[in-house]
Amino acid sequence: MDWKTLFLSPEGRIGRQSFWIGWLVLLGVNVVAGWIPFIGWALSLASVYASVCIHSKRLHDMGQTGWWQVLPWVLGPVLVFGAAISVGVMPAIAALTNGEPEVSALTALVGLFVSIFIAFAVWLAFTLWVGCSLGQPRENKYGAPPINPMAVTV
Numbered sequence: 539m540d541w542k543t544l545f546l547s548p549e550g551r552i553g554r555q556s557f558w559i560g561w562l563v564l565l566g567v568n569v570v571a572g573w574i575p576f577i578g579w580a581l582s583l584a585s586v587y588a589s590v591c592i593h594s595k596r597l598h599d600m601g602q603t604g605w606w607q608v609l610p611w612v613l614g615p616v617l618v619f620g621a622a623i624s625v626g627v628m629p630a631i632a633a634l635t636n637g638e639p640e641v642s643a644l645t646a647l648v649g650l651f652v653s654i655f656i657a658f659a660v661w662l663a664f665t666l667w668v669g670c671s672l673g674q675p676r677e678n679k680y681g682a683p684p685i686n687p688m689a690v691t692v
């Protein structure tokens with residue numbers, strides 16, 4: 539498997555080592571992109587597609603559909619967004635109902651931190667599941683097993 543196929547095609551299968559190499563490269567790109575305004579943001583958006591490609595191929599190697607990666611991409615932001623909204627809404631409701639807005643704000647803030655932790659835990663668990671699970675040793679509906687599941691060529 540070459541670099542172009544690894545990062546730009548969601549088709550086929552890759553082994554665990556190729557997945558982790560691609561994942562670490564994308565992590566490095568995103569860290570560096572975070573230091574560069576505007577161009578870095580564009581690189582980060584492009585790396586989302588590359589991430590979808592490597593996760594899809596790895597899921598295919600496990601005999602799973604690439605759509606499983608929707609779970610952490612949707613669940614995490616929904617949890618965090620809902621908790622962030624509650625930080626503003628709960629104190630307002632408490633103030634309108636003669637409650638204690640300070641306690642409501644503190645409770646909502648704790649809920650936000652718990653939601654962020656859960657979102658991170660879901661993302662981490664998903665990444666470890668995809669990166670550490672064994673692939674199917676025989677051909678599956680996504681193609682033949684990787685010829686050399688331990689390498690990415692230059």
